Amino acid sequence: MNYELLCTKVVNIVKLTGNFIRKEALQFDADKIEYKGLNDMVSYVDKTAEEKLVKNLDKLIPDAGFLTEEKTINRTGKSFTWIIDPLDGTTNFIHGIPTYAVSVALYQDGEAVLGVVYELNRGEMFYAYKGGGAFLNKKEIRVSSNPDLKSSLLATGFPYYEFDELPQYMKLLTEVMQKTHGLRRIGSAATDLIYVACGRFEAYFEFNIQAWDIAAGCFIVQQAGGEVLDFAGGADFLEKRQVIATNRKVTTELLEAVRRYF
CATH class of the missing domain: 3.30.540.10 (Fructose-1,6-Bisphosphatase, subunit A, domain 1)
Incomplete structure (x- = not known):
């Protein structure tokens, strides 16, 4: 084809x-x-x-x-x-x-x-x-070349139902906000992902997200040189409905932060 x-x-x-x-x-x-x-x-x-x-x-x-x-x-x-x-x-x-x-x-x-x-x-x-x-x-387009979280702008989203995991998520957000240039919540996961792909964000993460929200954006991030993982560091982000998309350079730092709470 x-x-x-x-x-x-x-x-x-x-x-x-x-x-x-x-x-x-x-x-x-x-x-x-x-x-x-x-x-x-x-x-x-x-x-x-x-x-x-x-x-x-x-x-x-x-x-x-x-x-x-x-x-x-x-x-x-x-x-x-x-x-x-x-x-x-x-x-x-x-x-x-x-x-x-x-x-x-x-x-x-x-x-x-x-x-x-x-x-x-x-x-x-x-x-x-x-x-x-x-x-x-x-x-x-290519992902950002920024090397670490302290020089990064990140994006996330908030759940609008099933709030059981919200307490630890708020702790994660608190940590990330203190270690980066900031955290943005735009309200469109697809947009968050394409902004990672073109280097506007260094990373995006969210849980309780649907496949149709992220499938296209995740692929675009990967093709732009980025990396997409689930919260355990695996590749089952669609099935687990949790995603971390990065420019690769900040993956380790962000994944370590996520794992402290999930």
């Missing part, structure tokens, strides 16, 4: 979906939101955007499976699986906060081969494919 050509087609599909979301943002009615769970909101924009993505991606690989946030399709593929978040940062979108993204990853036989994340408000299209590098608006 020509992954570069496929990636170009996916970028175009994601861009069309992003145009729809931008248009809806100008006239969005917050009264139309629904709740999937505690603090877990969804809107007609999420659902319609996902339907558009599924319809167009299905044409590229007709027998591929789909793992999607809004569950507009339920299909298992023999070899290929699309992992989709049509609007990562829904809470930001609903409240008019300008950080949210479309995230699409493709897995082949359990291995990531393509990732696209489109941060809509800055018009930044990040993408990567197997055998190539990582790119932002057609320019190749």
